[in-house]
Amino acid sequence: MQSPETTAQQTEAxxxxxxPKVITQPDxxxxxxxxxxxxxxxxxxxxALGVHVSIHGFAGVVVEIVNQSLKVRSQDGITQRxxxxxxxxxxAPPDRTKPVSQTLSMERPKPVAEPPPAPDEPxxxxxxxxxxxxxxxxxxxxxxxxxxxxxxxxxxxxxxxVDIPGFAGVVVEIVKGSLKVQSPTGTLRxxxxxxxxxxxxxx
Numbered sequence: 628m629q630s631p632e633t634t635a636q637q638t639e640a641x642x643x644x645x646x647p648k649v650i651t652q653p654d655x656x657x658x659x660x661x662x663x664x665x666x667x668x669x670x671x672x673x674x675a676l677g678v679h680v681s682i683h684g685f686a687g688v689v690v691e692i693v694n695q696s697l698k699v700r701s702q703d704g705i706t707q708r709x710x711x712x713x714x715x716x717x718x719a720p721p722d723r724t725k726p727v728s729q730t731l732s733m734e735r736p737k738p739v740a741e742p743p744p745a746p747d748e749p750x751x752x753x754x755x756x757x758x759x760x761x762x763x764x765x766x767x768x769x770x771x772x773x774x775x776x777x778x779x780x781x782x783x784x785x786x787x788x789v790d791i792p793g794f795a796g797v798v799v800e801i802v803k804g805s806l807k808v809q810s811p812t813g814t815l816r817x818x819x820x821x822x823x824x825x826x827x828x829x830x
Contacts, residue, residue, distance in 0.1 A: 650677050653688030655702045662709075663718035672697055672711040682709055759786055762797035764811045775827040781806050781820035791818060 659681035668674050675689045675697065687701035695711040766788045774784040784798045784806060796810035804820040 648676060648691070650688060650690040653677070653679075653690050653700055655679055655688060659686040661718075662714055666715045666718040671715060682714070757785070757800065759797065759799040762786075762788075762799050762809055764788060764797060768795055770827075771823060772827040775823050776829070780824060780828065791823070 654677070657679055659679050662675070662680045662682045665671050665675045665678065665680065672689075672692050672695065676692055677689060679686070679688050680699065682699065685699065685701065685707060687699040687705070687707070689697050690700045690706070691698040692711070697709045697711060697714070698706055699709060700706045763786070768788045768790045771784070771789045771791045774780050774787065774789065777783045781798075781801050781804065785801055786798060788797050789795070789808065791808065794808065794810065794816055796808040796814070796816070798806050799809045799815075800807040801820070806818045806820055806823070807815060808818060809815045
């Protein structure tokens with residue numbers, strides 16, 4: 628038969644379920660702390676019990692935690708409940724261990740569209756080459772001075788039988804202001820129209 632002392636010791640060794648803690652006299656002193664400071668802790672929500680907190684503009688003291696739900700009482704006596712999991716999700720700090728996913732494009736950057744090339748300006752038409760193949764040496768010979776004094780020289784001398792001091796013949800062609808003069812013997816000489824104008828163009 629066991630002694631009363633042994634029975635008493637066994638009775639004291641049996642742990643009793645601790646009663647839920649309730650803050651009956653909340654302390655509203657100090658500035659309410661943002662609830663986010665507590666949701667980051669591993670022992671949340673238990674660590675917030677009795678703390679003067681601010682949740683989305685509602686300030687009060689966490690007076691009780693029941694089934695992961697925080698009861699917060701304001702200084703005016705208003706009590707609101709907040710789900711601990713919801714608060715942890717809303718106020719959890721961003722996870723910076725995960726690298727920021729960057730979508731790498733394997734496409735080469737598209738070149739900037741260049742304006743279409745301007746259409747090439749049409750080249751001036753080549754001057755029509757006029758050449759007298761059968762010069763008329765029967766026409767009278769006239770001094771080059773007769774033509775050099777005219778405004779449309781050397782064109783006015785084209786096809787004419789002219790006398791340039793030291794040489795006589797027909798102007799069979801005019802190319803870029805130069806006169807090609809062919810003699811009756813077939814000799815061909817070129818004379819610069821500008822030079823002839825200076826020498827013989829004075830009235």
